[in-house]
Amino acid sequence: MKGIPPKIRKILFWVFFLTIAISGSASAAIDCQSCHRDEPFEKTFAQSVHGINGCTSCHQGITSTERHMAGDEKPRLLACASCHGEVAARYDKSYHHVYQHIACQDCHRPIHGLRKVEGDKRVKAVKTCTGCHAARQYADPGHTGMLLKGNPDAASCIDCHGVHNLPAYDPASAKDKAAQRIEATEKCRTCHSNPMLAKRNNLSSTVIEHYGETYHGKVYQVGYPDLVAGCADCHTGHNILPPEDARSSLYPDNLAKRCAGCHQGFHPRFVRYVAHPDYSRSGPYPVLFWTNVFMIGLLVGTFLFFWTHSILWWRKVYSLQCRKRQGYLEPRGIVPGCDAGRQVQRFTVTERLMHVALILAFFTLVMTGFPLKYPQTAWAKILMDLFGGAAMAGLFHRVAATVLIGLFLYIAWLSVKFLFPGRRASGWLGRLFGPDSLCPNLKDLRDIKGMFLWFFNRGDMPQFDRWTYWEKFDFFAVFWGMTVIGGSGLTLWFPEVFSYIFPGWMLNVAALIHSEEAFLAAIFIFTVHFFNNHLVPNKFPLEDNIFTGRYTVDALQEERPLEYERLVREGRLEDVKRPAPGMITMFISSAFGLLSLLLGLFLTGLIFWAVLFF
Amino acid sequence: MIKSPSMMVLLCTMLIFMGCSRADTPGSQTPSLTVSELSKQLRGGNPPRIIYAGSLLQWRDAHLPASRCIPCDASEAIAASLPRDPHTPLVLYGNRTLQEENCPLISRLARAGKAPLFILSGGLAAWKKNGLTTASVERIPRLAIPAVSAAEWGNDHPGGPKPLLLDIRPTTPSVTAPIPDALNIPLSQLHERYGEIPLNRPVVVVDTADGETLLAASFLLRKGVSVIARIEGGIASLNRDRVKGGKGR
Numbered sequence: 005m006k007g008i009p010p011k012i013r014k015i016l017f018w019v020f021f022l023t024i025a026i027s028g029s030a031s032a033a034i035d036c037q038s039c040h041r042d043e044p045f046e047k048t049f050a051q052s053v054h055g056i057n058g059c060t061s062c063h064q065g066i067t068s069t070e071r072h073m074a075g076d077e078k079p080r081l082l083a084c085a086s087c088h089g090e091v092a093a094r095y096d097k098s099y100h101h102v103y104q105h106i107a108c109q110d111c112h113r114p115i116h117g118l119r120k121v122e123g124d125k126r127v128k129a130v131k132t133c134t135g136c137h138a139a140r141q142y143a144d145p146g147h148t149g150m151l152l153k154g155n156p157d158a159a160s161c162i163d164c165h166g167v168h169n170l171p172a173y174d175p176a177s178a179k180d181k182a183a184q185r186i187e188a189t190e191k192c193r194t195c196h197s198n199p200m201l202a203k204r205n206n207l208s209s210t211v212i213e214h215y216g217e218t219y220h221g222k223v224y225q226v227g228y229p230d231l232v233a234g235c236a237d238c239h240t241g242h243n244i245l246p247p248e249d250a251r252s253s254l255y256p257d258n259l260a261k262r263c264a265g266c267h268q269g270f271h272p273r274f275v276r277y278v279a280h281p282d283y284s285r286s287g288p289y290p291v292l293f294w295t296n297v298f299m300i301g302l303l304v305g306t307f308l309f310f311w312t313h314s315i316l317w318w319r320k321v322y323s324l325q326c327r328k329r330q331g332y333l334e335p336r337g338i339v340p341g342c343d344a345g346r347q348v349q350r351f352t353v354t355e356r357l358m359h360v361a362l363i364l365a366f367f368t369l370v371m372t373g374f375p376l377k378y379p380q381t382a383w384a385k386i387l388m389d390l391f392g393g394a395a396m397a398g399l400f401h402r403v404a405a406t407v408l409i410g411l412f413l414y415i416a417w418l419s420v421k422f423l424f425p426g427r428r429a430s431g432w433l434g435r436l437f438g439p440d441s442l443c444p445n446l447k448d449l450r451d452i453k454g455m456f457l458w459f460f461n462r463g464d465m466p467q468f469d470r471w472t473y474w475e476k477f478d479f480f481a482v483f484w485g486m487t488v489i490g491g492s493g494l495t496l497w498f499p500e501v502f503s504y505i506f507p508g509w510m511l512n513v514a515a516l517i518h519s520e521e522a523f524l525a526a527i528f529i530f531t532v533h534f535f536n537n538h539l540v541p542n543k544f545p546l547e548d549n550i551f552t553g554r555y556t557v558d559a560l561q562e563e564r565p566l567e568y569e570r571l572v573r574e575g576r577l578e579d580v581k582r583p584a585p586g587m588i589t590m591f592i593s594s595a596f597g598l599l600s601l602l603l604g605l606f607l608t609g610l611i612f613w614a615v616l617f618f
Numbered sequence: 619m620i621k622s623p624s625m626m627v628l629l630c631t632m633l634i635f636m637g638c639s640r641a642d643t644p645g646s647q648t649p650s651l652t653v654s655e656l657s658k659q660l661r662g663g664n665p666p667r668i669i670y671a672g673s674l675l676q677w678r679d680a681h682l683p684a685s686r687c688i689p690c691d692a693s694e695a696i697a698a699s700l701p702r703d704p705h706t707p708l709v710l711y712g713n714r715t716l717q718e719e720n721c722p723l724i725s726r727l728a729r730a731g732k733a734p735l736f737i738l739s740g741g742l743a744a745w746k747k748n749g750l751t752t753a754s755v756e757r758i759p760r761l762a763i764p765a766v767s768a769a770e771w772g773n774d775h776p777g778g779p780k781p782l783l784l785d786i787r788p789t790t791p792s793v794t795a796p797i798p799d800a801l802n803i804p805l806s807q808l809h810e811r812y813g814e815i816p817l818n819r820p821v822v823v824v825d826t827a828d829g830e831t832l833l834a835a836s837f838l839l840r841k842g843v844s845v846i847a848r849i850e851g852g853i854a855s856l857n858r859d860r861v862k863g864g865k866g867r
Contacts, residue, residue, distance in 0.1 A: 172743065
């Protein structure tokens with residue numbers, strides 16, 4: 005060997021090694037079949053997809069035929085992974101492996117006669133799965149039933165569950181349950197939002213979109229699918245049939261059972277809730293359609309009027325200020341010796357505390373409610389997390405709503421006391437439409453007209469008494485809002501109870517009204533109310549008398565001359581005079597007011613961002 | 619010491635809360651061990667003894683290396699037969715996390731006080747999910763034995779004798795209400811008691827939730843029992859099928 009060049013020596017080595025290896029493998033095969041003479045090994049294995057392999061390629065661990073025959077050496081578990089490593093790695097994490105210990109050959113049977121799949125693999129998969137799983141339960145109805153009948157659009161078992169990657173969800177784990185629900189719903193979404201597939205099969209391609217408009221869909225989208233119904237919770241996983249079919253989970257009798265999975269104690273008409281509402285079509289759901297039209301009209305009308313009002317007001321005041329700075333107008337100064345620099349009481353301590361409670365409750369409602377109105381946005385998820393998740397945010401929302409309802413009832417009681425002081429009914433009409441009342445009267449109509457004439461330089465600014473027409477609107481907007489938002493909110497809070505009064509689709513109406521009215525309230529407060537009281541140029545950046553409770557006699561005289569004259573005439577001006585608030589009161593008032601203002605404007609930005617881009 | 623009534627109230631409230639929280643945590647609860655902690659202990663100098671608290675058939679399928687099988691319903695004597703070794707921990711595991719109320723073996727071993735006792739959190743499934751290897755001894759190949767829904771089982775028996783319902787649920791205290799006309803042989807005893815099953819009747823196998831019927835049916839079929847089906851969804855679906863109507867009215 006010494007005379008042979010290294011290169012030739014290397015080739016000779018490999019030739020020798022391969023000869024031994026091949027002959028060894030062949031002899032192993034021959035040796036195996038000399039004992040294992042069963043039908044599958046002799047007749048079908050050679051033609052199978054694995055026929056090219058020797059027995060010990062899969063049945064590893066046998067090093068000596070003699071030892072094996074003596075029973076001292078047993079083959080190891082089938083070594084499928086030595087060739088199918090990538091598939092095996094996926095399968096090792098799958099449900100069938102982790103929980104059921106199902107091995108490759110349990111499904112790929114008969115393993116010694118395994119052939120290449122001919123025809124549709126998806127159809128073959130259904131047959132393999134139903135080898136163990138109940139065919140009548142999983143294959144006959146629904147998607148797979150349609151697939152077996154020849155509809156290639158219908159889903160096979162493997163389209164939803166995968167082939168080797170069925171996730172090993174632990175039914176005892178809430179986290180896994182949530183992941184499973186997301187996976188199932190996403191699988192449904194993949195096909196059911198495909199317009200071409202929907203058209204071919206006479207299905208609606210907007211069911212997913214409309215599911216997203218319900219409470220279920222919104223909580224799902226904001227990242228808490230474990231709290232609400234996903235697709236399979238109502239439609240089940242496999243029994244997917246037309247709602248008219250008595251076997252279908254959507255058949256009215258069966259639907260009650262599906263709803264009962266989460267809701268208890270409801271009336272049968274609860275199931276008339278529309279799980280995929282389409283507000284844009286009057287045909288199937290006329291009440292939803294017309295409610296939507298009304299709410300849009302209300303929003304457009306309110307904002308058109310008040311935003312126009314605010315813009316014109318701003319222009320007018322800003323032009324007056326410019327003219328003052330340019331020297332065309334005399335600035336209003338404090339006359340020495342008079343009491344213009346002194347303060348008068350405008351709001352009592354109770355009224356100020358009520359407003360603070362109102363602000364805190366309102367912000368809580370907006371920050372916990374709007375993430376559900378715009379669940380697709382990133383800020384919705386951040387806000388939800390900030391409140392400790394959807395369930396906790398829901399709790400905050402309900403607590404804040406209860407505070408508002410309490411305020412509403414208290415104000416209603418104060419109103420009754422105002423109208424009937426000492427249970428005295430006489431003169432209640434005069435008090436109702438009098439200058440101290442927040443009830444609109446004919447003068448308010450004249451004031452609105454006068455304001456618009458003033459905006460266009462056609463007259464002087466109207467002279468106001470204790471309450472202006474926009475303040476009265478703010479007050480009644482809260483009352484209207486509380487009735488509408490509060491009523492619809494209570495319906496959504498206790499849907500099962502209200503099913504004894506209304507059919508299920510009223511929940512859709514309540515959800516729509518609650519959502520749109522909340523938008524109206526929030527944007528009105530953060531734009532119109534903020535402008536009227538704080539952002540109008542002569543008050544910018546903050547009018548703090550709602551927090552300090554006082555403002556100057558000068559401001560009273562300028563802003564509410566009729567009230568000033570009335571107080572002087574009735575000799576009550578001295579009674580309402582107060583010393584200026586202390587420094588700490590002023591600081592806290594300004595800080596709280598400005599922070600509230602900034603938070604409101606920030607939330608407005610987030611809401612407009614969602615409206616424009618989602 | 620306590621100067622004001624409000625302080626007294628505060629202290630009383632704290633004590634009540636502490637009492638409540640103590641009452642919520644049962645003192646007899648067996649500590650658990652995570653997969654990573656167990657694998658770390660196995661690599662250490664004093665590896666724990668590991669016991670699979672399921673059936674022998676399941677153990678043959680897949681188990682943690684170097685673990686032995688003592689089923690949950692093993693007698694007091696088997697628990698007492700374990701050698702006493704207070705320095706070597708004893709780790710119990712099942713397919714999932716073992717629950718004390720479903721596995722009397724835990725309390726029996728705790729009473730015997732042979733060794734510090736732990737439960738593997740997540741059980742064999744968690745071990746597998748972590749990508750760790752398992753051992754297998756004469757695994758029972760699964761055969762294609764169809765599952766039927768509870769409704770199918772209740773409705774049609776076309777011709778031939780009525781199938782025997784074989785209930786393989788464990789006989790632990792948590793399992794109540796035996797199925798009428800069914801033969802109960804817990805999976806943990808099936809390898810010893812399969813001879814009690816008549817060979818001249820078709821058999822349908824039912825479990826708690828369909829978890830192990832395929833294993834049991836495959837085993838029995840190889841032993842000559844004519845298993846024809848398994849109940850899909852287990853006893854839960856059988857009961858569901860019997861209950862008419864939902865919670866809603």
